[in-house]
Amino acid sequence: MAEKLSIPLPAYNRLSMYLTCLKRRPATAAANISATAIAEELGINDVVVRKDLASISSGGKPKIGYIIEDLIRDIEHALGHDTAAEAVLVGAGNLGKALLAYSNFEKYGLNVVAAFDSNPNLIGKEIQGTKIVDPARIQDLCERMHIKIGIITVPFDSAQTVCDALVAGGIRAIWNFAPIHLKVPENVVIKNENMAASLAFLTKQLEESIAKDNSN
Amino acid sequence: MAEKLSIPLPAYNRLSMYLTCLKRRPATAAANISATAIAEELGINDVVVRKDLASISSGGKPKIGYIIEDLIRDIEHALGHDTAAEAVLVGAGNLGKALLAYSNFEKYGLNVVAAFDSNPNLIGKEIQGTKIVDPARIQDLCERMHIKIGIITVPFDSAQTVCDALVAGGIRAIWNFAPIHLKVPENVVIKNENMAASLAFLTKQLEESIAKDNSN
């Protein structure tokens, strides 16, 4: 059932951090960098960095470290930024629009070929260069274009219906922003974006941080 | 430094899942539920559910399970939905607007008292009932209102500046949606929302899922 993954989610998070770190380095800086330096900048353990980099790059050199340019390319490859997977988005409300605009996905290897929304005022229009289509056409369009990735940004009460239509259209991966547990067949993978949990976690950390002040 | 937390993030994710699950149960259904039933509905291990519930609720009863109404209240309490923490948001672009609209935070115990945006056309206006204020006033306003939580939804190149202003204003927790590693003092907690990593992870899972098809 839940098969083990070659690289776990936390590692993707870290790889993504290394990438932003490396890309925002001044052009005047050295052409190479050590894993230790990256770790220090991000405030994490250096062995973790070395292991992550070992798993996805062609390796560094003792005393020199990694060539930044090569490393950027290797990380981008590991994150799939060079693949251009096609996807559809359902729900062109505030969140959907934000996602369509958010650094414009293409940089991250995702090509949103269509967005569905039931609002008749939107259908036929374009948002951020993406055409808005009637949700009745979800299954047909996904099938014909062989789309494998669906992004769900509709309210929770229509999320399962949308999900079913996507799956019927052959979608195999769903990025779900609706606060609901979606039921899908075993061969469909889901990544839930749970804002409520993130927020709760942050609030709790804050409480503990303030409690620590007072105990000192 | 990195102090251990009473409840880890995955547990918050699960608690949040239990909550949506319980809340969307038909009113006609039984008033009680077993941990096993919840686990089955969500497709996760039942011992995990029992442990999570044991840690935050007053406990279930053998053969009966948990009283749904009480359980909902206990989970909401654990997630801090009954606390009403005050926060400010910086960056009222698409993402900021989406967050202000997203199930209207208040349900999750967060009260966004002000939103900052440098766009002069927005300053003084209201979005989703939240007043838009000049970012020059970040420090002053946070200080005066004793705000402890800041949400950053600005582009990456102004994120660190905004972050510094928030910290100067006494902010102790930051929910960061900008794709950049923010530098903060030790006593400020950060929760990064890394869309690029989530997306990369989903894409990779999809690849593995399709590879599995072909190997069978």
Add this chain to the structure above:
DNA sequence: TAGATTGTTAATCGATTAACAATC
């Protein structure tokens, strides 16, 4: 009573950290 269900204690698993050997 019998059986469903909880909750705890022990065993396994995986990920992180520490120690160290290899190398430019």
Add this chain to the structure above:
DNA sequence: TAGATTGTTAATCGATTAACAATC
């Protein structure tokens, strides 16, 4: 050569799973 840095192997830690005792 010496020292910085990589990368690997072993040790620790925490979280998940399995087994079982407690109880309504």
